[in-house]
Every structure is written in C-alpha cells, then in structure tokens.
Amino acid sequence: MNGLGEHERETIRDVVGRLDHDVSLLLELGPEETPTTVIAGGREIDFGAETQALLEQIASLSGRIGLTVTETDERGRWPRTTIGGRLVFHGLPWGYELATLVGGIAEAGRSESSLSQASLAALAGLEHDVALEVYVTPT
Amino acid sequence: MLLAYRFALASPRVTAAAVEATEFAAAADRHGIISVPAIVANSRLAWVGAVPEAAFAEHLLLAAGTARPTI
Numbered sequence: 001m002n003g004l005g006e007h008e009r010e011t012i013r014d015v016v017g018r019l020d021h022d023v024s025l026l027l028e029l030g031p032e033e034t035p036t037t038v039i040a041g042g043r044e045i046d047f048g049a050e051t052q053a054l055l056e057q058i059a060s061l062s063g064r065i066g067l068t069v070t071e072t073d074e075r076g077r078w079p080r081t082t083i084g085g086r087l088v089f090h091g092l093p094w095g096y097e098l099a100t101l102v103g104g105i106a107e108a109g110r111s112e113s114s115l116s117q118a119s120l121a122a123l124a125g126l127e128h129d130v131a132l133e134v135y136v137t138p139t
Numbered sequence: 140m141l142l143a144y145r146f147a148l149a150s151p152r153v154t155a156a157a158v159e160a161t162e163f164a165a166a167a168d169r170h171g172i173i174s175v176p177a178i179v180a181n182s183r184l185a186w187v188g189a190v191p192e193a194a195f196a197e198h199l200l201l202a203a204g205t206a207r208p209t210i
Contacts, residue, residue, distance in 0.1 A: 034165040047162055077163060087144045091159025100140045100157055107141065113149045115192065122196040123150040130153050130203045132143045133179040135160040135172050 004057050012102050016062035019109030023065050026082040027055055030072040047092040051079040054093065058102070064109065084108030095138025140176060142195045153199070 004012070029048040038045045052069055059067040072078075077090040083104045093101035113120060140157050147155035160167040160175055170177070170184045177187045180202030190198065 032162075034163070036162050036164060038161065077158070077166070083144075084148075086147055086154075088154075088156035089159075090156060091162040093157075093159070097140075097157065097159065100144075103141045104144045107144050107148055110148075113145065115145050115149050119146070119192055119196045120149060122200060123146065123153070126150060126152045126200070126203055128152070128203045129181075130199060131181055132147070132153065132155045132199075133158050134140045134143050134155065135158050135167050135170070135175050135177040135179065136140055137160050137175050 003053065008098070009057070009061065012058060013061045015102055015106050016058070016065060016109075019062060019064045019106070020111040021064070021109055023084050023105050023109045024082075025055055025059060025065060025067045025105070026085075027052055027067065027069045028072065028076075028078060028080045028082075029069065030078040031075050032078055033075045045092070048079045050094070051081065051092045054098075054101075055081065058105070065105065092138075097136055097138050100136065142192060143178070146195070146199060152203075 029052070032047070055067050059065045079091065081089040081093070081101070083089070083101075087104045087108060089097075089101055089104065107114065115123075143155035143157075147153045158166060160172060167177075170179050172184065174187055176189055178185050178198070180199070183202075185202045186198050
C-alpha cells in the first residue's frame, strides 16, 4: 500500500471538510497477538506503519482532526484506531475499508445522528449493553 | 460497518469495532466466520451480511435480548 492518490485525497478532503466539530484519532501500536504476514506489491505489509502513515495523511487534510499515536509492548489487536473516543477499527483500513474509516470520522464529527427516528426510538429501548464487532475485509 | 458506528454514536449502551478479518484471521476463525461482513454481538456471531438500517436495529435488539424476532 502506498500513499493516498490525488483523487482519494480530494474525496477525503471534501468529507472531512464538512465536520461539525473536532474529531480525535488515537492510534495504538504494538505487537500483534497473532502475527499475520501479508504480501502486497512484492513486499511484506507493516500494518502499524501503514496505518500511521494513512492517518497522518488524513489528519493533514483537516484542522478539525487531531492524531495521537501511542505504542505498547503488550500483545493485542494492534494497530487499533479509536475515532472520537467511541469508534474502533482494528487493523489497517485499506481497500474498501478506507471508506469505513473516513465514514467513521464523518459520523463522529456530526452534530446530529444520521439514524432515522425509528432507529433512535429502538435504541432508547435498549435494556442491556451490546458490544458489536464487525468483521470486514479490504476487498 | 457504518451502521454499527452510527448506532454506537447514538447510544451509550452500544460499542462498535471493525475488525480486519485478514489481519486478525485467528479471531475470525474463533467465531466461525467464513464471509463478511459478519457481526459479532457480545462475543457471539449474530448475523452475516449487510442489511438495511431497520433490519440492523432489529438484529441489534435481538442480540441485546430486548426484542423478540418478528420474522
């Protein structure tokens, strides 16, 4: 994976240029709990370094996005990106998942929910906590 | 995935995390995931596939034990 192309940069710049308020990005790096080797473009992908480079590029496109990077020695699901203190992405958001990351930033930067009134009413009736994990792939 | 994020932002009872299944294949295998998107709710595979917002809300309530299935 290389840097963002000009078209991607312009598309993302347009999205993050419409944030209603500031959005924090926290990138946590460390050794993966189950190291995986992925070869792309003839070289092994360093997921943490690629994610950091990607987030730095995205953060540079809007003064409303702040990026903090931390590193640990403990094994875990790294890299982990936390958007706005609430939304998490485990791994490198590449391919189609770049849109998920940017969409998450856009949602976190909205003043009002984009959900329907029916969904908001359903959520108000939740009696127990729900932890969702959505497994995705870049292709 | 964006729907999960939207629901999480709208309720303090909901948290949402995307997990890149290629990178975290062991975790995906633990849940028996063979296609994506696959949604795990409270550590259990809840449903597979993209669904409209209304269906997502229903699945979410079912996973939380708040609603009975209507289908």
